Amino acid sequence: MNFKNIRFQNKKIRNLIPQFITVAILLSTIIYFVTNAQINMGNRGIAFGFGFLKQEASFDITFSLIDYDGSYSYARAFLVGLLNTILVSVIGIFFATLLGVIIGVSRLSDNYLIAKVAEWYVEIFRNIPLILQIFFWYFAALRALPLPNEAINFYDISFLTVKGFYVPKFIWTNFNIFLISIICAIIAIYFFNNYSRKQREQFGKQLPTTSISLLIFLIFPLLSFTLFGVTLSFEYPVLKQLSPTIFTFDGGLNIIPELIALALSLSMYTATFIAENVRAGILGVSKGQKEAAASIGLNKNQILKLVVMPQALRIIIPPTTNQYLNLTKNSSLAAAIAYPDIVLVFAGTALMQTGRAIEIISITMLTYLTLSVSISIFMNWYNKKMAIKEK
């Protein structure tokens, strides 16, 4: 009798062994690191805990979307950093998508010059490391701007200086009502689009959907101004002298150069990848589809909107999701140029001031994980929505 056969006869047990080993290795690694950290922290009298989050942060932050100064807690400082990360990511994703689509479509243009410019754009900005692009914009481009007293003046409304881009500030009254009107407009547009689709499907009637949607989007907020007492005024930045040679702008809103440099380089860099996705998506739709659409009498816009794009999007969305995730994570390079994102504020200053390395790095990692997973979930939902529905 063969001995080998006895031991591994039972298929169930045989299959379990590699799994058992994997789990054992994984667990022992984790336990090793945890105990190692515990022993070493114990030796140095470092206590592990998250109580520090409630303590007063006592440092200030350059730029914050919510009320913050040093008298708030570390938890609040974390929130400031997180919001700043989200802000630069959202701005970056918006412009990267816009620029990416334009460049991607341009690469397929029949116009030789446009196609070549788009191609060169992609090749140049895709192949230079992002950190260098950030340094270029921050240290080379934005640092060369003039001091406030010699600012580049845009019609006395906005001023570009080495200290930032000073723009008018919106002063709202009854901003909530305005917000509600926008939400109402979006809901109305949704119902109108449903209605017009039914009209088209049942009776073959073509309503001018786009123009009417736009009109709704304009009328609702306008109504909120005229009927519900919403007002909007602007506070313009004004040059202010602090000393014989030091100037600044008072009032208005300062878009700090750190934010500009970061948003600019993130969107220009990521746009190249999105452009390639868009190009691949459009090229991925077979020519026969367009020809068939043309043969049943659809015009060029309709072909793009009804035939090409729905199919191209299926190819474009998954890799573009990756780019959105990359952009969000790349925003952590902010720390290199003093943009107060979560890495600089929380994993930087707060870590240093409290010395709680393990706790703070864990929180920061978990935060990025949550951000990335949220983007993933949203994009997967959108992808599913766009996927082929078998009927």
Added chain:
Amino acid sequence: MIKSLKTWILVGFTSLLLVACGQGGGGDSKKSKTLDNTKKAGFVKCGVSEGVPGFSNADASGNWSGIDVDVCRAVAAAVLGDADKVKYTPLSAKERFTALNSGEIDILSRNTTWTLSRDADIGLTFVGVNFYDGQGFMVRKSSGINSVNDFKDGIVACTNIGTTTELNMRDFFNSKNVKYEPLGFESADEVVQAYDAGRCDTYTTDKSGLAAQRTKMKDPSEHKVLPETISKEPLGPVVRQGDNVWEDIVRWSLNTFIEAEEYGVTSSNASSLKDSDNPAIKRLVGAEGELGAAFGLDNEWSLRIIEQVGNYGESYKKHLGDTGIMPNRGPNQLWTKGGILYVPPAR
């Protein structure tokens, strides 16, 4: 589904047991692990700044010098017999404590302020003070600002993140009721660049740092340090908590370094003072007592420090005096000469 889940739980639980059995036995900390490791490695692992002239700065060929560097050199001379056996790790303000805690370096000598929370809360031990400093402000001479009272709302102040400076700055501007815009960079060079380019109106850090960084500006003569000092910044070397022998070696290397100046023992006359009449001097040059044995070193450890590194006064003159960075010793003068440098006696 349930079956597979059960299997996983079973597998996980068993491995957990196995791993738990493998645990046990902690570290034994009677001897100085750091000292043993240093001797084994043959060099002292020293954390320094990324470049503060006069304190810790590397020249073009990568040789570090400065009064912070001399603390590490003193320890290397005491422990390994050669002041040059030091491996320097340049660290940003943000990285420094983690590097020390994780064992990447064994001494942090990087113009670090001694505070309660750092000493007591995050696993560090400050062994002494090698420079008494205070925070100040630098502005352009042309700005017309002559005192901190001339600061007005809207002033942009740059500094390094993760420093006591960042906290003092807020306290200071709050007390003056001035609305300022803070801007924090990770490395000192970035702050210098930002200030030099006009991104910030004033640069605040320890006055020694300001004096040192001023030399890096495009035109150092365009800038000045305001007279006011807004904080106490006792700067000194730091070690990890938990290795008392190592802590003592670093502390007494520093103390010896300073005491040597007090007794007039210099790098050139140290060996000739072995038969001095003064027992304190004899102890310093290793001709009397068995002081080194207390932390496992031979008796000439302090002589080597003085011979190879010099005394505090020599070091100060070389790095801060002759270079013009801080010619005036101010509080960093010996207590016998009107300063506050006063170290416990080595006996």
